[in-house]
Amino acid sequence: MIDWLLDDSPSSRLQAYLGRAWRVFAALLRNPLAVVGGFIILVLIVMAIFAPLLAPYSPIGQDLANRLMPPSAAHWMGTDELGRDIYSRVVYGARITLMIVTMVAVIAAPIGLIVGAISGYFGGWTDRVLMGVTDIFLSMPKLILALAFVAALGPGIENAIIAIAITAWPAYARIARAETITFRDAEFIAAVRLQGASSARVILRHVLPLCASSTIIRVTLDMAGIILTAAGLGFLGLGAQPPLPEWGAMISRGRNFILDQWWVATMPGFAIILVSLGFCFLGDGLRDVLDPKQGDKQ
Amino acid sequence: MSFEPSESATDAREGLLTSQLLGSAAAVLRFCVVTAATFLGLLAITFFIGRVVPIDPVLAVVGDRASNEVYEAARQAMGLDRPLIIQFFSYVGDVFTGNLGTSISTGRPVTEDLARFFPATLEMATIGILIGVLLGVPMGVLAATRQGSWVDQLIRVLGLLGYSVPAFWLGLVGLAVFYAGLGWVAGPGRIDIFYDGIVDPVTGLYLIDSLVAGEWDIFWNALDHLMLPASILGFFSLAYIARMTRSFMLDQLGHEYVTTARVKGVPERRVIWRHAFYPIRIQLITVIGLSYAALLEGSVMIETVFSWPGIGNYLTNALLNADMNAVLGATLVIGAVFILINKISDVLYRILDPRARK
Numbered sequence: 001m002i003d004w005l006l007d008d009s010p011s012s013r014l015q016a017y018l019g020r021a022w023r024v025f026a027a028l029l030r031n032p033l034a035v036v037g038g039f040i041i042l043v044l045i046v047m048a049i050f051a052p053l054l055a056p057y058s059p060i061g062q063d064l065a066n067r068l069m070p071p072s073a074a075h076w077m078g079t080d081e082l083g084r085d086i087y088s089r090v091v092y093g094a095r096i097t098l099m100i101v102t103m104v105a106v107i108a109a110p111i112g113l114i115v116g117a118i119s120g121y122f123g124g125w126t127d128r129v130l131m132g133v134t135d136i137f138l139s140m141p142k143l144i145l146a147l148a149f150v151a152a153l154g155p156g157i158e159n160a161i162i163a164i165a166i167t168a169w170p171a172y173a174r175i176a177r178a179e180t181i182t183f184r185d186a187e188f189i190a191a192v193r194l195q196g197a198s199s200a201r202v203i204l205r206h207v208l209p210l211c212a213s214s215t216i217i218r219v220t221l222d223m224a225g226i227i228l229t230a231a232g233l234g235f236l237g238l239g240a241q242p243p244l245p246e247w248g249a250m251i252s253r254g255r256n257f258i259l260d261q262w263w264v265a266t267m268p269g270f271a272i273i274l275v276s277l278g279f280c281f282l283g284d285g286l287r288d289v290l291d292p293k294q295g296d297k298q
Numbered sequence: 299m300s301f302e303p304s305e306s307a308t309d310a311r312e313g314l315l316t317s318q319l320l321g322s323a324a325a326v327l328r329f330c331v332v333t334a335a336t337f338l339g340l341l342a343i344t345f346f347i348g349r350v351v352p353i354d355p356v357l358a359v360v361g362d363r364a365s366n367e368v369y370e371a372a373r374q375a376m377g378l379d380r381p382l383i384i385q386f387f388s389y390v391g392d393v394f395t396g397n398l399g400t401s402i403s404t405g406r407p408v409t410e411d412l413a414r415f416f417p418a419t420l421e422m423a424t425i426g427i428l429i430g431v432l433l434g435v436p437m438g439v440l441a442a443t444r445q446g447s448w449v450d451q452l453i454r455v456l457g458l459l460g461y462s463v464p465a466f467w468l469g470l471v472g473l474a475v476f477y478a479g480l481g482w483v484a485g486p487g488r489i490d491i492f493y494d495g496i497v498d499p500v501t502g503l504y505l506i507d508s509l510v511a512g513e514w515d516i517f518w519n520a521l522d523h524l525m526l527p528a529s530i531l532g533f534f535s536l537a538y539i540a541r542m543t544r545s546f547m548l549d550q551l552g553h554e555y556v557t558t559a560r561v562k563g564v565p566e567r568r569v570i571w572r573h574a575f576y577p578i579r580i581q582l583i584t585v586i587g588l589s590y591a592a593l594l595e596g597s598v599m600i601e602t603v604f605s606w607p608g609i610g611n612y613l614t615n616a617l618l619n620a621d622m623n624a625v626l627g628a629t630l631v632i633g634a635v636f637i638l639i640n641k642i643s644d645v646l647y648r649i650l651d652p653r654a655r656k
Contacts, residue, residue: 135332136339141595141636144613145343148629151617152347224461232599235466236614251467255603258470259478266474269467276462 027289034285040278047094055088059245068261078263080253086264089245090271096246097275100161100230105219107165112172113215117207119173120180121199131177134170142167143229150238157246160239164229168222175218179211213290221283224276231272247272325648333641338390340633344626345389349378393630399623403616408627411612416631417502418488419601419608422528423593429532430539430593431586437536438543442551443570453540460537465530465596469603472526484522486605493519527604531596535589542585546578580650587643591636598632 006023010016028034047054063083071078077086119130137145149163183189184207192206233239234248242249247268254265356373364372373379377388392398398408441450476482484490489504497504497511504520550556551574559573560566598610605611609628616624 132335133339136336136343139336139637139640140340140343140633141591143595143598144629144632144636147598147613147617148344148347148625151620151622151625228462228464231464232466235464235599236602237618248464251464251470255470258474262471262474265467265470269464269471272464272467273459273462277458280458280461 024286024289028285031285031288033281034288037278037281037283037285040274041282044094044098044275044278047091048098051092051095055085055091057085057088059089059092060084060243068257068264070261071263077267078261080250080264081257086250086267089250090247090268093245093247093250093268093271094275096157096240096244097227097230097272100157100164101223101226101279103161104165104168104226104230105223107161108168109172109215109219111165112169112174113176113208113211114203115169116173116176116178117180117203117211120177121184121203121207123181123184127177130173134173137167137170138174140167142225143232146229146233147236147238150233155238155241157240157244160230160233163233164226167229168226171218171222172215175214176208176211179214180207183207183210217283217287217290220279220286223279223283227272227276227279329641329645333637336637336641337634340630340637341390341393342386344630344633345386347629348622348626349382349385349389398627398630401616401621401624401627403619403621403624408623411624412609412627412631414502415607415609415612417499418606419594419597419610421503421505422524422531422600422606422608423590423597425524425528426531426593426597427535427586427590429529430535430589433532434536434539435543435582438540439547439570439575441540441544442547445548450544453537453544456533456537457541460534460541464599465534466599466603468530468533469527469600472530473603476526483526484519486603488523488607489516489520490523527600527606531593531600534596535593538589538592539582539585543578543582546581547574550574550578580647583650584643584647587639587646591639594632594635594639 002022004015005019007015007019010019028038051059061084063079065083066075066079067081067083069075069079069083075085075087077090079085080089115130115134119127119134145167146160146163149166150159153159153162189202189206192202197205230239231246231248231251234246235252237249237252240246240249242253250268251265254261254263254268257264356369356376356378377385380388396409398412400406401408401411404411437449437453441447441453444450473485477485493516497507497513497516500507500510505517505524508514508516508520551570556569556574559569564573597606597608598613600606601608601610602614609632613625613628613632615621616628
């Protein structure tokens with residue numbers, strides 16, 4: 001099986017792709033931090049999928065007799081002001097966090113990639129206008145911009161996702177443009193064009209796939225920032241609305257009890273830190289494997 | 299055939315000089331255009347958020363029970379019946395004359411509010427960046443010269459935490475530990491109520507105002523309140539500045555001229571500070587500028603946690619009250635300061651670094 005994956009002369013496209021994926025995976029396994037990061041993300045995904053099995057209590061079930069209980073065997077992370085089990089809420093919160101980062105990546109990365117690829121491929125005035133707009137967005141403070149967008153769109157998790165995506169795409173546009181320019185005049189592009197491929201086909205089928213690896217690195221590294229922004233919006237009451245167990249919103253609820261019942265606010269914070277660290281580790285590992293040149297600079 | 303090449307050489311030299319001058323004039327012009335375009339872009343974004351994104355700004359004012367006549371009258375009074383581009387230009391005109399509208403939650407003009415709240419933000423961010431620079435730069439240098447030492451490991455950990463710890467959470471934990479637990483610092487707010495309003499607000503910066511008035515009690519009290527939020531902001535800039543300093547220094551120390559200096563017997567201290575650190579100070583200015591701008595942004599969260607009466611707190615209060623004039627005004631000011639600091643550090647970099655002038 002591994003011989004088939006590592007075959008130097010793959011007999012099908014699928015074999016080549018899988019072989020490359022296997023090599024990246026094997027290289028990641030040799031990087032301890034990347035393994036730790038990958039493990040954290042894996043735990044997050046498992047928690048999100050199997051939340052009903054892993055959480056001992058309902059995330060929204062109130063139990064006023066047991067409100068603000070400190071961490072114990074029955075309630076691993078204690079209970080909040082409505083007697084809800086914080087551990088169960090953190091487990092269910094993994095679903096919300098995972099959904100937010102996935103949605104932001106799914107919305108922002110393609111927009112950035114297409115803008116950047118068009119800009120780099122056509123050059124000239126197209127490039128100047130598109131990059132001008134990109135640079136204007138890049139030079140804005142992201143969090144403030146996201147806050148203002150949510151204020152106009154109205155609080156809520158969907159609007160928070162849209163607002164974060166609006167502030168996240170320019171970085172990917174820059175990356176895609178830089179990559180596109182390096183092989184815009186390459187012979188394989190000229191060959192495809194001579195065969196009569198349209199610009200759209202060249203960009204979609206031949207340019208964008210080559211931007212994929214640097215975009216994946218950047219998206220993974222950006223995840224921590226996206227999680228923090230989403231949690232910040234939740235903390236300010238602009239993201240997920242109660243009773244959704246969003247980690248930032250949970251910290252916000254615990255604010256009033258921070259001096260006496262510290263666990264209400266601190267526990268969701270540990271979850272945020274752990275997941276952000278996981279994405280940082282995995283992103284660093286991916287960069288070392290996929291783009292060794294950049295890794296040296298750090 | 300002449301043996302006097304001097305004339306053409308002088309010509310060539312003059313030509314070169316002229317083209318250099320023209321080149322730098324073009325660079326200055328280009329820079330101004332880019333900066334102006336960025337500010338215009340910021341205005342376009344806030345305009346877009348204020349006028350285009352909300353479903354109906356008129357309804358927000360007149361309420362949904364208003365009759366059609368009232369609605370139309372309000373629409374015309376707000377100028378919303380005009381073409382969008384005209385509305386945009388009148389918005390830009392308003393901003394440049396300092397008219398940002400009236401805040402519905404404070405009842406005062408937004409410009410007035412912002413001028414009152416800005417010094418508090420400035421004071422906190424400035425102390426924060428001072429902490430970041432004064433601790434971060436030496437730590438970064440130390441980490442680069444002693445790779446693998448505890449400072450090096452510490453910077454790695456701090457750098458990672460700087461990326462993954464939510465600022466508002468750290469603020470809450472800081473309050474719980476250092477205010478409630480240990481009692482080392484004063485609690486939320488800028489100053490104890492007891493001292494409030496004694497000193498004339500000259501600059502709006504309490505530390506300076508109290509010193510000017512010679513009121514040491516108030517100075518120490520203000521510092522007591524400022525310490526924790528500024529340290530938490532400072533932590534984030536420290537994490538970034540130390541990491542960047544370390545990587546710049548490592549880059550310099552790998553150069554052959556450093557080896558040469560060592561070989562010819564230059565003391566190690568001098569090699570580090572004079573030969574290796576001196577060239578990176580220009581890059582550091584950019585890093586510090588970026589970090590300062592980021593602190594202004596980060597102060598939004600910290601101010602909310604510490605009930606610090608700055609622009610960030612003003613912004614989040616306005617958000618909760620759906621006070622769009624105040625939201626957009628605060629966004630505009632924070633955005634403009636953010637862009638301005640970035641551009642200034644960019645200009646400084648170009649002026650100070652001969653390589654960037656080309």
